[in-house]
């Protein structure tokens with residue numbers, strides 16, 4: 001199915017967060033918006049892809065499926081058939097194929113705006129545009145369950161909205177989700193080429209085991225010559241191997257969040 005992406009011109013992007021905006025976001029980490037006291041008795045790992053590049057939907061999906069993993073793909077509808085940050089992005093067929101293969105299609109906004117200082121109507125217009133885009137491909141009953149903040153940027157207002165609209169919202173603050181998790185600002189462990197090492201990986205896996213925590217890995221493109229923000233196939237394979245050797249359960253973000261919520265009811 002061919003879809004013509006449209007631009008949300010009424011929501012032009014902002015410059016990257018300056019030091020003050022970054023400090024404000026860091027402060028928000030001390031105030032949990034949607035606290036969930038985890039009663040997990042064993043750790044969980046999720047794999048996710050943001051934006052997302054064509055290679056994540058092809059090379060990345062093959063690696064996931066060969067390992068029997070359902071991953072989470074955070075979809076930015078306006079990226080369809082486009083280049084984003086000089087990387088070729090998904091097309092409509094990728095969305096249908098990934099969904100049919102049992103991966104989670106999640107929301108990463110339509111226009112990939114920085115969510116600082118936005119009004120409720122701006123945010124809702126963008127979210128509904130992304131949902132309309134996904135429903136054209138996946139049917140009128142399709143709903144997103146999970147969200148990831150574009151560029152990891154938010155303010156108290158947008159975090160509150162995302163906490164209400166989605167089961168979870170994920171930022172880019174690094175760490176293992178444990179004890180009291182903020183379902184409106186989940187932490188993540190990037191599998192990015194620019195910072196990856198086996199020691200880095202092992203540190204987070206050991207922490208997840210020790211705390212019965214939840215690691216959400218995220219990356220972008222998957223290629224031998226991947227971007228700084230992407231993964232080589234070797235990185236992904238090494239991460240999967242380490243998780244399997246540690247016998248940690250692998251669930252997509254929606255499944256993991258649902259399991260954590262269900263454990264809270266026990």
Ligand SMILES: [Zn+2]
Nearest residue numbers: 050051150151
């Ligand atoms: Zn993004």
